[in-house]
Amino acid sequence: MDLVTKEFNPSCSRLEEILRAGHFAVTAELNPPDSADPEDVYRAAGVLAEVCDGINAVDASGANCHISSVAMCALLTRAGYEPVYQVTCRDRNRIAIQGDILGAAAMGVLNVLCLTGDDVSSGDQPEAKRVFDFDSIQLLRTARTMRDQATFLSGRKITTPPCFFLGAAANPFVPPYEWRPQRLAKKIAAGAQFIQTQYCFDLPRFREYMHQVRDLGLDKQAFILAGIGPLKSAGAAEFLRSKVPGVVIPDKIVNRLKKTTKEKQQEEGEKICIELIEQIRDIEGVAGIHIMAYRQEELVADIVSQAALLPRPII
Amino acid sequence: MFRWLQQFPHFLEILYDLLEEGLSPLKKWFKPGGFSEPLVIAVEKLGKGAVFNCKMCGQCILHSTGMTCPLNCPKHLRNGPCGGVRSNGNCEVKPEMVCVWVEAYHRSLKMPLYGHQFASLQPPMNNQLKGSSSWINMFHGIDTKIPKGWGDTKDIPVNFIKDGPRD
Numbered sequence: 001m002d003l004v005t006k007e008f009n010p011s012c013s014r015l016e017e018i019l020r021a022g023h024f025a026v027t028a029e030l031n032p033p034d035s036a037d038p039e040d041v042y043r044a045a046g047v048l049a050e051v052c053d054g055i056n057a058v059d060a061s062g063a064n065c066h067i068s069s070v071a072m073c074a075l076l077t078r079a080g081y082e083p084v085y086q087v088t089c090r091d092r093n094r095i096a097i098q099g100d101i102l103g104a105a106a107m108g109v110l111n112v113l114c115l116t117g118d119d120v121s122s123g124d125q126p127e128a129k130r131v132f133d134f135d136s137i138q139l140l141r142t143a144r145t146m147r148d149q150a151t152f153l154s155g156r157k158i159t160t161p162p163c164f165f166l167g168a169a170a171n172p173f174v175p176p177y178e179w180r181p182q183r184l185a186k187k188i189a190a191g192a193q194f195i196q197t198q199y200c201f202d203l204p205r206f207r208e209y210m211h212q213v214r215d216l217g218l219d220k221q222a223f224i225l226a227g228i229g230p231l232k233s234a235g236a237a238e239f240l241r242s243k244v245p246g247v248v249i250p251d252k253i254v255n256r257l258k259k260t261t262k263e264k265q266q267e268e269g270e271k272i273c274i275e276l277i278e279q280i281r282d283i284e285g286v287a288g289i290h291i292m293a294y295r296q297e298e299l300v301a302d303i304v305s306q307a308a309l310l311p312r313p314i315i
Numbered sequence: 316m317f318r319w320l321q322q323f324p325h326f327l328e329i330l331y332d333l334l335e336e337g338l339s340p341l342k343k344w345f346k347p348g349g350f351s352e353p354l355v356i357a358v359e360k361l362g363k364g365a366v367f368n369c370k371m372c373g374q375c376i377l378h379s380t381g382m383t384c385p386l387n388c389p390k391h392l393r394n395g396p397c398g399g400v401r402s403n404g405n406c407e408v409k410p411e412m413v414c415v416w417v418e419a420y421h422r423s424l425k426m427p428l429y430g431h432q433f434a435s436l437q438p439p440m441n442n443q444l445k446g447s448s449s450w451i452n453m454f455h456g457i458d459t460k461i462p463k464g465w466g467d468t469k470d471i472p473v474n475f476i477k478d479g480p481r482d
Contacts, residue, residue, distance in 0.1 A: 089390075094439060116390060116397040119408045130390065137394040138439045145464045153439070155463025171398030176420045182434060182476060183395050189473045190436060198398055245399030245407040 013110035013165040014082045015054040017315045019194065019223040024281065025288030026309055027054040027084060027196065027225060028300050030076075032066035041067070041075045047297040049081050051304040053312055054111055056196070056290070059086040062244065063123025070100050070107075077108035084167065085109045087143075088117025093133035094142070098152055101143055105162030113167040113196060114139040118245050137190045140168055144191030168192035170224075172209035173202055173248040181212040184222075194223040196290040199240075201249045203279055210283050219285030226280045229292040230299055231269035234258045270303060277307040317365040324422040327366075327382040328429050338450060345451045355448045373444030374458040379432035381422030388415040393437035396420070424477055434475035436468040 019025050028048050033040035048055050055076060059069040069086050076083040085104050087097060101112065116136040120128045134142065142153045143166055150161035168187040172180050184195065200206045206226070213219055231237045231249075234257040241249040253272060260268040280286055289309075293300050304310060320327065344351045356371075363369035363384075367377060370386035376393070377384060385393055389408040396416030399407030404417045423433040438461040444452060452458040 116392065116399075118399065119389060121408055132390045132392070133442075134439055135390070135392040135394050136397075137436060141436065141465065141468075142439075145466065149464065149466070151464045153462045153464040169398060171400075174396075174398065174400040174402060175404040175414070175417050176396070179395075179420050182473070186394065186434065186436065186473050189471045246397075248402060 011110050011163040011165040013163075014315050015084065015111050016165040016193070018053045018313055019287055021313070021315070023053075023288075023313045024309065025054070025223070025225060026052040026291065026304055026312065027056055027288065028052045028291040028297075029056045029058055029061075029293070030072070030083075030297075031058055031061050031295050032069065032072055034066055036067075038075050041072055042079060044295075044297045045076055045079070045081050047301050051301045051310060051312065052291070053288075054082050054084045056084040056086055056113065059088045059115070059117070060091065060123070061294070063090065063118045063120050063125075063128075065124060070104050073104055073109045074107045082111070083109060084111040084113050086113045086115060087139065088115045089132050089134045089136065089139055090117035090120060091128075091131055093131055094153060097134060097139065098142065098146065101146060101164075102158065102162060105164065110163065111165045111167065111194075112143055113169065114143060114192070115169050122243075122245055136168060137186060140166060140187060140190040140192055165193055166191050167194040167196060169197065170195050171198040171246050173198060173200075173205055174246055177205070177209075178212075180209060181216055181218065184213060184218055185216055188218060188222050192222050194225060194287075196225045197227040198246050199229050199249070199292065200226045200276065200280060201253055203276065205248075206280070207283060210285050214285050219287075223287035224285060225288040225290040226283075226286050227290045227292055228273055228276050228280065230266075230273040230296070230303060231257060232296075233262070233265040233269065234260075237269075270299065270306075273303055274307050277303070277309075318368070320366050321382060321418075321422070324382045324426050325428075328378055328426050331378050331382075332428065335453075339454070342454045345448075345454050347447070347451050347455060347457065352448065352451065355451055356446075359448050359450055371446050371449075372440060373447035373449050373452050374441055375449035375453070376437060378426075378429040379435055379437065380416075381419035381426065381430070381433060383415055383419035383422055385415060385419070391440070392416065393440065395433075423475070430477070431475040434473040436471055436473065438462065438465045438468070 030044050057069040057072040073083040073085045114136050120130045147164050150158045170184050237249050237254045240247045257265050291300050367384040400414045406412045406414045423430040
């Protein structure tokens with residue numbers, strides 16, 4: 001793939017190298033445990049590392065309290081894994097965020113995913129104060145400033161700047177649909193080099209989105225990783241689409257699960273997931289997939305293997 | 316009370332231009348900390364509160380956001396909608412409310428003067444300006460003082476494309 005960003009800054013990130021080499025990349029979410037035992041992180045990471053090029057350390061997934069993403073990244077880099085540090089704007093102001101980003105860099109984190117974040121109301125402590133001092137675009141630009149200008153947002157100097165491969169999220173499946181590709185353009189302008197999307201279950205919509213993205217030339221300016229995930233059951237699908245903000249699952253897929261017997265639903269969900277990967281791979285401009293399967297690392301390994309995405313390239 | 320006026324964003328952007336012109340001769344009375352400040356704040360709060368549900372952030376960007384106050388977004392986003400918008404176009408946090416940014420986008424399409432600014436990158440908010448008058452801040456260049464590290468984003472080419480496919 002011919003993808004050159006203007007201010008090319010080799011981050012030494014393995015994920016970046018794999019993408020720049022033109023490989024179809026695989027990343028997966030590592031949902032943070034509710035535990036002070038590092039083994040709980042390593043157990044999950046060990047399974048994922050075998051089958052993917054980057055492990056996303058989720059920042060309080062769904063606004064629920066878990067082990068922090070920056071701590072999880074520190075554990076992962078210590079053991080030689082390749083984490084993608086997820087930062088949301090929900091819980092920390094600009095002072096905390098910039099400090100954490102710099103700290104993460106010092107601990108060897110090379111990939112940062114800048115997110116707005118689910119609202120506090122969707123988590124287990126809805127009475128918490130929402131911060132949102134930054135939005136995702138301001139966060140992206142600030143992280144880029146720290147890397148490229150070697151200063152904080154205030155303009156104050158950073159003696160050794162971080163080297164990051166910067167990422168952002170995209171959700172093509174919610175209104176205003178026709179503006180979503182332009183939002184992606186805005187994120188790229190703010191500094192995004194790779195994109196991980198929301199779950200792609202609505203393929204016709206995703207194809208239309210990618211069509212517009214290609215028209216704007218955005219697939220040549222950032223690596224787009226399509227989000228996918230297995231549905232455990234029809235009930236889980238209903239939960240995902242009604243309770244998790246921004247997730248859209250067409251009736252066709254939910255009905256297909258409903259028609260399957262309860263015992264076979266998980267298997268069917270996995271089958272759907274693999275079919276989706278195969279179809280997404282054929283869409284021009286998609287540089288990889290990002291698997292989100294809440295605390296089901298073994299299943300992720302199984303999916304990557306069945307989708308014939310193994311072995312992962314060694315860089 | 317006057318929220319219905321927001322359905323006429325083109326009229327509002329013309330009004331915005333006129334107001335800027337009309338108020339500029341009064342610039343010398345519009346001083347931060349001046350004797351008229353409480354009065355200006357009261358008038359701004361009343362007027363913009365009635366039409367836009369203005370939250371007095373002191374750094375108004377209404378013309379860049381479809382004449383829709385972005386501080387009505389529960390996440391206080393300044394650069395467009397988050398990924399949590401519901402399929403019916405309503406807010407993730409307040410399911411009964413239409414997403415502020417979905418409205419802002421559709422209104423921007425109807426604004427020939429400033430609509431294109433919907434695409435521009437908005438710097439982080441200056442929380443010190445909360446509660447002050449954006450008119451006074453505008454006349455004295457206070458609202459455009461942005462953090463040094465943000466740099467100049469005016470020349471970053473992000474185009475607002477109006478003739479995309481409609482749904």
